[in-house]
Amino acid sequence: MSGRGAILVTGADLAPQALALLAEFEIVYAGKAPQEPDLVALCRRHDPVAIIVRYGKVGAAVMDAAPSLRVISKHGSGTDTIDKDAARARGIEVRAAVGANAAAVAEQAMALLLACAKSVVQLNARMHAGHWDKATHKSVELNGRTVGLVGLGAIGQRFARMCDAMGMTVLGHDPYAQALPPYIRRVDLATLWRESDAISLHCPLTPENRGMLDAAALQACKPGVLIVNTARGGLVDEAALLGAVRSGQVAAAGLDSFAVEPMTAPHPFQGEPHILLSPHIGGVTTDAYVNMGVAAARNVLAVIEGERQAA
The missing domain is CATH 3.40.50.720 (NAD(P)-binding Rossmann-like Domain)
Incomplete structure (x- = not known):
């Protein structure tokens, strides 16, 4: 594991430009169609400091399986697949890539x-x-x-x-x-x-x-x-x-x-x-894929860097 911890991506890939920003972290992919048990198992195994949400839902069970989790960053603008009340109760920030797509x-x-x-x-x-x-x-x-x-x-x-x-x-x-x-x-x-x-x-x-x-x-x-x-x-x-x-x-x-x-x-x-x-592909273009990945990565870094500076 990298010295800065793991980041779980609830998808099979992330734009190279986003990966470059997260080079100091271990990136763990959950695959194209992750279900809650898959995410819980990966969180228990890797204890990520951040989750970048592409597909699937992130609820309380996933959060509780990752004690080090500090931020859930949406690869897009809609955060309805994230249980924001559960995140708030656990002191986990939820960020969206507003405007990226x-x-x-x-x-x-x-x-x-x-x-x-x-x-x-x-x-x-x-x-x-x-x-x-x-x-x-x-x-x-x-x-x-x-x-x-x-x-x-x-x-x-x-x-x-x-x-x-x-x-x-x-x-x-x-x-x-x-x-x-x-x-x-x-x-x-x-x-x-x-x-x-x-x-x-x-x-x-x-x-x-x-x-x-x-x-x-x-x-x-x-x-x-x-x-x-x-x-x-x-x-x-x-x-x-x-x-x-x-x-x-x-x-x-x-x-x-x-x-x-x-x-x-x-x-x-x-x-x-x-x-x-059309199969929910409005935000799926080559440009938007990069924009959303980079914005999601920057949101992760903003929270983690902010916490480090405050410490």
Whole structure:
């Protein structure tokens, strides 16, 4: 073991740029799909001073198996897979790589919004099958439409800027956001549901907002609304969304996150032509992989170096 201790990575790899920052530590990988018993066993064996969370959940049992643990650093911006109450009770800091994947996720949200508005997937399939639907197909023009964003952090604000550049009116809801740019009009959720032609979710998952986009919220939306979710699947009542798509209340939905991941198969969304699916890869680009790894490594060092200086 290195003199500075071990760092457990709940994944199979870490960017070389991040590893260079952590060269004085022993790096232990948990693999691509670690389960709690795996993480507990690795913690007992290596007693890490830090955990960098890529996949899987880190709860009290994992923390208790690592007496030297000082920081849990998320390889990304969402910390809902970490039991923050348990960490706080044990004096363990939780850090996130805020903004490291903002460009990647905002681009994925725009890709899904455009795919929904322009029927990209359906028209591609029709063309490959030998059809030419020019005389019968009408796409949605986003210019002049209203988009409602729930969550105005680094990702939400970047997406808002893209929408504004396309000539869309931008509504936003985020009780914690400060100093918003002038093209975002802050509204309550009821107004956002009622006035938006398209809705995109960019907020963290909390006990308070779990299932926020439910049957009542969807019914309050404009008929034919477009729904995009690149945040967390738990924000959406999946059964209610499926019903709203089938009824036409929701014209199309583009989803990059799901209530259970990996998405169970068979899943009711599979085979639905107006639900576009991607496997939670919004933040998975070559650039974001490096950015998130480096940010996660720096967060580890900030806590450990800070403790050493304070000692």
